[in-house]
Amino acid sequence: MRMQSKGRVWKFGNNINTDEIIPAKYLVTSDEKELGRHCLEDVNPEFPGRVKKGDIIVAGENFGCGSSREHAALAIKGAGISCVIAKSFARIFLRNCINIGLPIIEKDIFRFCKENNLLSIDFKKGIIENLSQKKKFTMDKFPQFIQEIIQNGGLMKWVKKNIR
Amino acid sequence: MTITEKILAGHTNKKEVVPGDFILADVDLALGNDITAPTAIEEFKKAGGKKVFDPEKIVLVPDHFSPAKDLESARLAKRLKLFARKHKIAHYYELGRMGIEHALIPEQGLVSPGNLVVGADSHTCTYGALGAFSAGIGSTDLAAAFITGKCWFKVPETIKLVYYGKLPKWVSGKDLILHTIGDIGVDGAHYKAMEFTGEVIKNLAMDSRLTMCNMAIEAGAKNGIIAPDEITYEYLHSPLSTLHSLFKSDPGANYAEVREYDVSKIEPQVAFPPLPSNSKPISRVGRVLIDQVVIGSCTNGRISDLRTAASIMKGKEVKVRTIIIPATQKIYLQALKEGLIETFIKANCVVSTPTCGPCLGGHMGVLAEDEVCISTTNRNFVGRMGSPKSKVYLSNPAVAAASAIKGRIAGPGK
Numbered sequence: 001m002r003m004q005s006k007g008r009v010w011k012f013g014n015n016i017n018t019d020e021i022i023p024a025k026y027l028v029t030s031d032e033k034e035l036g037r038h039c040l041e042d043v044n045p046e047f048p049g050r051v052k053k054g055d056i057i058v059a060g061e062n063f064g065c066g067s068s069r070e071h072a073a074l075a076i077k078g079a080g081i082s083c084v085i086a087k088s089f090a091r092i093f094l095r096n097c098i099n100i101g102l103p104i105i106e107k108d109i110f111r112f113c114k115e116n117n118l119l120s121i122d123f124k125k126g127i128i129e130n131l132s133q134k135k136k137f138t139m140d141k142f143p144q145f146i147q148e149i150i151q152n153g154g155l156m157k158w159v160k161k162n163i164r
Numbered sequence: 165m166t167i168t169e170k171i172l173a174g175h176t177n178k179k180e181v182v183p184g185d186f187i188l189a190d191v192d193l194a195l196g197n198d199i200t201a202p203t204a205i206e207e208f209k210k211a212g213g214k215k216v217f218d219p220e221k222i223v224l225v226p227d228h229f230s231p232a233k234d235l236e237s238a239r240l241a242k243r244l245k246l247f248a249r250k251h252k253i254a255h256y257y258e259l260g261r262m263g264i265e266h267a268l269i270p271e272q273g274l275v276s277p278g279n280l281v282v283g284a285d286s287h288t289c290t291y292g293a294l295g296a297f298s299a300g301i302g303s304t305d306l307a308a309a310f311i312t313g314k315c316w317f318k319v320p321e322t323i324k325l326v327y328y329g330k331l332p333k334w335v336s337g338k339d340l341i342l343h344t345i346g347d348i349g350v351d352g353a354h355y356k357a358m359e360f361t362g363e364v365i366k367n368l369a370m371d372s373r374l375t376m377c378n379m380a381i382e383a384g385a386k387n388g389i390i391a392p393d394e395i396t397y398e399y400l401h402s403p404l405s406t407l408h409s410l411f412k413s414d415p416g417a418n419y420a421e422v423r424e425y426d427v428s429k430i431e432p433q434v435a436f437p438p439l440p441s442n443s444k445p446i447s448r449v450g451r452v453l454i455d456q457v458v459i460g461s462c463t464n465g466r467i468s469d470l471r472t473a474a475s476i477m478k479g480k481e482v483k484v485r486t487i488i489i490p491a492t493q494k495i496y497l498q499a500l501k502e503g504l505i506e507t508f509i510k511a512n513c514v515v516s517t518p519t520c521g522p523c524l525g526g527h528m529g530v531l532a533e534d535e536v537c538i539s540t541t542n543r544n545f546v547g548r549m550g551s552p553k554s555k556v557y558l559s560n561p562a563v564a565a566a567s568a569i570k571g572r573i574a575g576p577g578k
């Protein structure tokens with residue numbers, strides 16, 4: 001993971017569940033690119049086709065609720081999203097994101113972002129900036145080892161590095 | 165600190181933790197089943213895992229689709245068996261010794277007060293009833309735990325739930341937890357620990373405690389927990405631990421919220437579809453005709469549940485299809501010895517070998533379109549037990565048994 005990320009905002013509301021993130025019919029694969037091609041298509045049909053590498057999801061409460069399937073986090077990562085910022089995340093979804101190395105931030109900035117705004121995130125300094133609206137927000141940084149997990153690209157890669 | 169915070173801190177090199185801290189903690193037990201463990205095994209192999217951290221601390225239970233319901237589930241169970249053999253996993257339960265994981269593990273004495281248990285199954289929170297910290301995790305977490313014996317956590321805040329008053333007849337742990345979830349909602353304890361306390365809990369039998377902690381996840385909680393006491397140690401057949409005082413919350417512990425319930429006002433509850441929080445007292449249920457009754461699962465498939473159901477069915481016949489599933493082999497045998505199985509069969513019930521089966525719409529009692537079931541399980545989500553057009557109501561075993569006799573949802577009477 002880079003320590004910076006910059007991309008356009010895609011907004012999603014409250015209680016986006018794992019079935020909406022990746023419908024069950026696509027669960028026959030765990031290839032993140034393939035999953036990414038159907039990511040969130042039932043909520044916003046334009047999303048999978050138009051999302052660009054580096055783009056950022058901004059959402060409301062309880063993002064990722066529902067089943068504990070890891071495919072949901074993989075689909076978002078596979079779509080090219082560089083970070084998800086939500087007011088709150090469902091518990092196992094939050095774990096899964098960190099475990100597969102998808103950066104997430106728990107912060108309520110929904111009201112301060114418009115669709116397509118340009119955001120930049122400095123993970124090291126803990127700052128989110130809405131460049132389109134010239135607004136800055138601070139975020140709580142994850143502790144060192146959680147950051148390491150994300151930076152290494154996920155829990156298993158981190159484990160691999162740390163068991164040698 | 166609260167009991168949850170104490171146990172978490174005790175499994176790190178820290179003296180103290182506060183809610184919000186991220187920690188890397190040692191696990192005492194890591195659990196997987198026939199649905200979640202195969203994915204974890206795959207990840208384990210991909211990461212180049214050669215050895216598990218401790219073959220004594222891993223539990224593998226094929227319970228969801230067993231005895232294998234089709235070729236796919238047979239393959240999943242086979243992967244579990246081969247992995248268990250290769251790594252000499254001490255606690256692998258083949259059919260014949262098997263039971264539903266969350267009933268089997270406490271029964272086998274694999275969890276002690278103060279333990280930290282993780283499981284790739286959301287109802288792993290059940291073991292909080294034994295005074296352990298116990299939480300559901302993902303398959304990747306489980307793979308990492310297999311290798312390292314560790315798991316990361318964000319320390320949760322705790323909600324304290326205090327139950328007082330006299331428990332009315334037929335009101336059990338299931339009713340207390342359904343009532344509580346009805347009160348706080350399915351995300352009422354989001355990320356948090358639910359600590360069950362008060363004079364009612366102190367006198368509550370272990371089976372009911374297990375039921376309450378089992379359903380903590382249905383309020384969005386990370387874990388449910390009950391401080392260990394005489395009842396706990398009696399259940400575990402072990403002497404009162406000298407560490408006992410470590411496993412209770414300090415008088416000055418910080419709680420996110422404290423709620424009190426006067427149980428003398430609580431009736432047997434029925435949770436209407438499609439959420440466990442849609443609970444109503446039995447007197448306000450109205451006329452609901454049913455097609456099926458299920459008594460079993462990790463929530464209410466224990467011996468006391470079967471005793472309650474049999475006491476109501478004795479000498480009577482059920483009006484609708486009724487499926488009874490003892491949660492473990494031991495419970496099954498005990499029920500046989502006590503004549504409960506005979507009571508059920510004479511009442512025209514079906515009695516099955518231990519399995520999750522209908523609870524997750526897997527097998528052994530899947531519902532067709534527009535069919536209605538009352539079940540002692542823990543989830544009544546859309547399509548949980550079969551067709552998305554079927555309906556599931558949740559209740560305790562007494563209400564389920566009385567409903568089976570009447571062919572509609574009914575209370576067990578006085």
Ligand code: SF4
Nearest residue numbers: 287461462520523524
């Ligand atoms: S009985 Fe139901 S809730 Fe319990 S472990 Fe099995 S499927 Fe899950």
